[in-house]
Amino acid sequence: MTGGWRALLRLFAVQGTWNYERMLGVGMGYAAEPLLDDLKTVDPVRHSEAVVRSTEFFNCHPNLAGLALGAVVRTEYDALPGDQIARLRTALCSPLGALGDQLFWAGLVPALMGAALAAVVLGAGWWAVVAVLIAYNAVRLGTAVWSLRTGLKTGMRVGAAIGGSWIPRWIPRAGAAAGFAVGAAIALVPVWYLGGLEPAGIIGTLGVAAAGVAVTRWFGPVLTTVRFALLAILLLIFFRWAGL
């Protein structure tokens, strides 16, 4: 099977034609095309059906889409029945979405953002931003290569491969790192921001923050933080206008 590098590059644009009807489907079909090329000479009828199947509805975390792409392409070459391939594709949507969300959006990204904020406050400057970009994209690229290779290697057994891989082990670690890094940033950034103020100003700001947290958690979804902020600003303007 050829076309692996072209498929990998096309996977980086898998969300390029995201739409509500097929979601990632068209992007997956575009990425599958180079991998399915060899099927043209082996079984032209199968090739046409495989191309159509590869563009059907699909959605998952974009960074793990290679697992599904590789697995589905491998099953096409293994000449499995079309409805079985469609079921595999559908079954992979939710797990890959959940795993990717936990690993990247709730793990790696907040961990790197928190670390960058803390590093900037501690004097790293622009280097912290550069480091975050390099670190995130290194993980992103490594995950893309690994996921496509694993999918192509395992085919129908991709579920077991995901379960036994590094992903379930690293999700709790990424979550812990995210919690720690964001916590450090929460402490460091306000201290840095408010450093030049008088004590009364600092106490006032922290008081507003504490009131915001307490009130929005007490009054739940009705009073969001944005609404609280608008209310606080209006109250301040009113008090100043009233001469208080």
Added chain:
Amino acid sequence: GAGLTAAGLAAAWMLASYARLDQATALGLTLVTIGCGLAAVVNGALRSAGRSARLRWLAAGIGVGLLLAVLR
């Protein structure tokens, strides 16, 4: 989304250009805005941490961050 952002930026530019605020009001607005931003960050962090081990890591991070802020 883009339209709303553009409208917000335009409103902010007009306020910055034409609004006349005394220093106390300007300072008060700055502090209220920073405080509300901090509340939003804390709310988001607490919400995503849940009640699991991640909450303990969040607390540990806050502790280490405060220590670093004092030592800085």
